[in-house]
Amino acid sequence: MPDDSELRPVPRSGAHEGEPHDAAMGARLNWLRAGVLGANDGIVSTAGLVVGVAGASAARGTIFTAGLAGLVVGAVSMALGEYISVSSQRDSERSQLELETRELQESPEDEMAELAGLYERKGLSADTARRVAEELTAHDALAAHADIELGIDPDELTSPIQAAVASAISFTVGATLPLAAIMLAPASTRVVWTVLIVLFALAVAGLVSARIGHSSVRLAVTRVVVGGAVGLAVTYAIGRLFGTAVA
Incomplete structure (x- = not known):
């Protein structure tokens, strides 16, 4: 009869179930954090506005108008700010990738040596670092350099429109809560x-x-x-x- 250790499943590739290990998961977590922050901003800013107006006036119409204006302006401001910020980030990422592409075309051996050196600094032996650099270069040279040098995934560049829409939606959802509460x-x-x-x-x-x-x-x-x-x-x-x- 097998003992308990034989019955337990062996984890594949040393990964722990439930732990994020890919870049896409990190990106999703960043989006989720941004959504929570946007909603939090919508809650606080709109609540402060309607409560402040309520302290000055008991007129329901005045409070609603102020709250709705704050919601719209806040959502637009969040969307524009996020769009500009992420657009600048995306432009920078594209520029760095273009430079890296040119360097790979003009001096591939120097880039190979640079990649191996970077892996050596991470703790690999010289032979292992060279072998890793060669295998990654053969698979996708640009992705290998972008990852270790720039911290960029060429296939996962940030989207300004997606960021703007997500920020506007999260702010609006958060702002709707205090506005509905004070009106109802x-x-x-x-x-x-x-x-x-x-x-x-x-x-x-x-x-x-x-x-x-x-x-x-x-x-x-x-x-x-x-x-x-x-x-x-x-x-x-x-x-x-x-x-x-x-x-």
């Missing part, structure tokens, strides 16, 4: 309900962010909830102060 809650308790719902949403966002980054959940949640609470308190106080003064 009773007038006498709308600020209280909005603050409670927003703080809960921020706690969830902090939890998700901590899980993605494998960091402390308590620290992440505390940081985002305390920061959100302070921001809401300040904006509400400003609304009360200036709303009364102007009126």
Whole structure:
């Protein structure tokens, strides 16, 4: 009868199940982090706006108009900012890849030696580093150099349009929550309900962010909830102060 060790499946290629090991997984995690941050920004900025306006005016129409304007402007601003930022990054990546392509065409032996040297600096012996460099060059020279020299995957360049759309959507989703909360809650308790719902949403966002980054959940949640609470308190106080003064 076989013992327990014979019955246990042997992991393939030394990989642990559930651990991300490919560049695509890293890219997906980055997108997820960006989505959480965008939603968090939408929650905080829109909540601060509607709570501040509510501190100055009880008119539902005024609050809704201000909140909707903040949502639209914030989403557009996030999309434009992300598009410009990622476009600049993509242009830089393309420029570096073009330079690397020219160098591979003009001096392949020098590039081979450079690649082997880079692997030696990572801890491989000279013979092993040379063999690895030769095999990777034979498979895809540009991808090999782009990976170890530039940290770029030529097949996975960032998309400015995708980044802009994702940022706009995540911001809009986050901003919709405080706007809906303050519009649907009773007038006498709308600020209280909005603050409670927003703080809960921020706690969830902090939890998700901590899980993605494998960091402390308590620290992440505390940081985002305390920061959100302070921001809401300040904006509400400003609304009360200036709303009364102007009126």
